[in-house]
Amino acid sequence: MASAAKIGVNFVLGRCVPSVKQNAAKIRVTQLLLDERINMYFEEHEHVFAYDPEKKVKTGDVVLIRQLPEKKTTLITHSVEKIIYKLGDVIDPVTSKSVVADTYRELSDEKNRLYGKVDTAFDYKKAPPRGRLEGTRDLTDKPTYTKFYAGCDDPYAW
Template sequence: MSKTALDAAKKFLLLGQCVPTVKQNAAKIRVKRLELDENLLMYFRKDEFYYCHDPDKKCKTGDIVLIQSLPHKLTKLITHEVKEVVYPFGDITDPITGKKVAKERYREDIEKQSELYGKLESSFDYEKAPPRGWQDGKKDFTSKPTYTKFHVFDENDPYAI
């Protein structure tokens, strides 16, 4: 990609996925791009990482978000800001129809089938399910800082990878 094309791409909105980070008031976003190999004439995936200003903690790990470059850098690393969360993690929406999806089927089709054949008591009800994040600190540790454990110490840190 040419230098002018890269500069123009940084001014527009970028779509990426939020990944774990240890920075405070910032989110680390992975943007997937395709890069042309001139010798093979094939495109290969190249991931670029951006640190985005997110003081409200709008995005969590795994969310698909829109980011936009800031007019001036906040710090040496933070160059973009989170505009909005497009798709929250775990709540999958078909982008064409706008319907909610569970596995490979639409949720409303699953509900219609359960009405026809009788609803099982053990079936999951999406309408009564609490929103994502209600187990934060109990079973959901995505908000905790993660890091790679390089040394073994006597005390065990549950957030180390």
């Protein structure tokens, strides 16, 4: 974010990645950097810690973060402003309609209404919200770490 600080960017969009830091979320910010020799842009990722005391951000969410006027700690330099997209709930940014694969949900609902709905089809209106299995089968609330060797039997190792 050193280059972003030079040009005065306060808000940045990023994706939350697993982290064990207390009261903070680890956010991966993607930048496109120009290679002037071949005149092409390449992705570069930078990880920043954003202050999130309520732990409302989960792994995979796209969030808007703001640079703090002064650092909270040596690592925490940003704060989470807003969750833009939750993981799994894909929304078209232009029309603000829910999307499944490459079609809008309302179009697939209309097709189901016209041609008849299959009994085994997934119903998005009846589906429970994300996080329902937290603590039982969902591992997003567990502390994660990198598995450094193949003999690790811990189910939370990533």
